[in-house]
Amino acid sequence: MKKLLAEVLGSFTLVFAGTGAIVINSASDGVITHAGIAITFGLVVLAMIHTFGDVSGAHLNPAVTLAFAAAGRFSWGAVPGYAGAQVVGAVSASLLLHLLFPQDPAVLGATLPAGSAMQSFVLELVLTAILMLTILSVSTGAREKGVTAGIAIGGVIALEAMFAGPISGASMNPVRSLAPALVAGHFNHLWIYLAAPVLGALIAVPLCIGVREAGCCGGRCVSPAS
Template sequence: MQKQLLSECIGTFAMVFCGCGAMTINEITGDSISHVGVAITWGLIVMAMIYAYGEISGAHFNPAVTFGFAIAKKFPWKKIPSYILAQAVGAFLAAGLLWFLFPESVSLGHTYPAEGFEPYKAFILELILTFFLMVVIINVSTGSKEIGTMAAIAVGGVILLEAMFAGPMTKASMNPIRSLAPALISGNLEHLWLYLTAPFVGAFLAIKSCKLVKDEECCDNDC
């Protein structure tokens, strides 16, 4: 269990440090990385961390994903608090390090709706993005290991895709802890509620949709 938690912590740290780091550096250097570069960074770091830790912890790195696997009965409910705590530690360490390295940054890669894009619309978009992400994850998962290494390209690819087209509107978080850490450290708390709720709703709906397209027992067994 300790190795699983350490894997979740390190993997989440790497994801937030590289992903939010790309956003931070893009901010302070005048768009030198570009939106496309940021999206690619998110996809690649998630793919790399799944290859690194998928067979140890399942490479969740996201409380909504952990919750989704529990709903699908592929992950024990009793492990959820420790997994989310490990993810939180990794995310806050990464955001704190970014704040130390780049104090001139205003956002540290925090998430917020685009100007003129209503929060309720951002909530719906984040919900749909997480729904698609969880659909991919649950359909390429490997049972007891949750996310296997062969899923790395699929999961990293869908994150890159969603960050590419939805990033300009909501920053395409799909991850409550990835939004919470930079928001708290940078002090940008407005609209945080939608990033803490929409991913869980999206993951829940994704798991419930499983029975509509697969065997009725697809999410009722601890595989």
């Protein structure tokens, strides 16, 4: 239960701060700016990794949880609980933002493609593959290792949000996109942000096997926080 609560709280904070930056940027005539939004997403992930990484692994993302399971670093039996906790935390954050900003014109920070659906699908797939490859490379089991893990992962998220955000939204996380869509009732192109991150994260597993030492993935399943 402590692990699930950590995932609820971490996912809540991620969506509250990240999409909150989008909402407040819209409500304040762009004061935060696109760069500020990208940095916010990176910083909140960095903070949550250092806050909850030793408890639950700070996955905060069902695509990450699935990829850890596919890599043999996380129990498949724990995946539904983690995913459910992540959804609960993310939706709670969007509900609170909706109460605070009921007239938000940016539909609570929902992710929407600026170009074609396929363009954003490919972008989200590649972005998530890069992110997951980084996570697998700086983690032991399903938990990040060392003080640099949060910096590396948060840095990749900020980097990818900085250059790809204006086109695809740079979600890389199904619950980050699902939560504002559910609360705002805006489901256009949601399938992109549910399917592409999962596929991208799973693609990262064989890529990690290809560049890392034998046994980095596909070994004995470990406990959720080991």
